[in-house]
Amino acid sequence: MTREALKGREHYKAWREIGTRWADNDAYGHVNNTVYYQWFDTAVNGWLIEAGLLDPRRGDPIGLVVETGCRYAVALSYPQAVDIGLAVEHVGNSSVIYQLGVFAGNAPKAAAEGRFVHIYVDRESRRPTRLSERWRDALRTLRV
Template sequence: MSMTAPARPQPLARHHYRFFRSIGTRWMDNDVYGHVNNVVYYSWFDTAVNAYLIEHGALDIHAGRVIGLVVETQCYYFAPLAFPQAVEAGLRVAHVGRSSVRYEVGIFAAGAEQCAARGHFVHVYVDRDSRRPVAALPDALQRVVETLQ
C-alpha cells in the first residue's frame, strides 16, 4: 500500500480573507532569534476575532450570557515577521456549527500579498455559568459570523 504525505500547507493571498485588522508589533514580541515568537501569533488570532465580534455587537465579554471557549487551534508559519514591522490579520469563517465556529486567520506583513502565517481556532459557544454548549448560536453572533463566510 502506497501512502503519500499530506501536501504541505501553503500561504494564502489576501483575497481569501473577508476583513483585515492592523496590528502593531512590540519590542517584546521578538524572541532571541530576532523574529516574532510563535506564541504571539496566537494572541493576534484572539485579537482579530474577538475585537471583530465585540465591535460588531456579537460578543459582550463582561456581561454576555454566552462566551466562546477555544477548543482547537493551529498555525502554519511561512515567513518571519519582526518588530518594528506592522502586520495585518485577515479574518474569515470557514465553518459554522450548532454551537461552534471555525475562524481562520492569515497574518500578513503590512501590504504583503501572501500571508506570513495562517491558522485557525474553533470557538465553542457556551453558557457563561454552566459552561455547557448553547443549543444554537445567539442571533447577533450568527449574523456577524455570516459576514465573514
C-alpha cells in the first residue's frame, strides 16, 4: 500500500505552538494518539476565538465535531514542543472541513496530519445554522 506524503509547512495558513506534557506520553514512550485530537481541538477553537468568531460561553453558533481522522508518520514524545498548522479545505452552508498538521520543532514535513469536520449549530436547538458572511470571510483566509 502506498500512502500519500504528508504536507509541508507551506500548506498551512495559521499556527499554534503547543508544549507536550509528561502525561501525554503513553506506555510505549510516545505521545498517545488521543492527545493529537486535543491539539486539533485547541488549534481550531483557539483560532476561532482569536478571530472573534467563537465565544465558548455565550456565542452562537457553536461547532460540533462530526468527523475526525489522523495519519501518523513520526513519533513525538515529551519533552517536545509541537507546531500545529491549520488550514480550511471546505466551507459549506453550516460545515467546515479543517486540515491540521503536527510538526516537531522546525521540521519541514508533518509528523501527523489531521482532519476535523465541524457542523455549526444553534447553541440552544443544536440544529445546523448557516454560517454568516463574517464567518465565511474569516474562514476564507485559511482556504487551501
